[in-house]
Amino acid sequence: MRQLKGKTKETKKQKKERKKEFLENKQRIFTVVLPTMTAIVLIIATYVFFKTRPKVVEY
Secondary structure, three states: OOOOOOOOOOOHHHHHHHHHHHHHHHHHHHHHHHHHHHHHHHHHHHHHHHHHOOOOOOO
16 A cells, blocks of 8 residues: 555544643643652752851851
8 A cells, every 4th residue: 555645644532642641741740840850959959058058167
């Protein structure tokens, strides 16, 4: 059978599955990526805070 030129039509089932996967990926961003990024930013901020605070000098 010959290949048709251009983009093939998407069936209703394929379109529904693609939309479902998109929504799942969107949910995954809020449940995995954002907490991970928040933790990384907090670790960096804590490190910078402790490295830049003044040292206590006793006489």
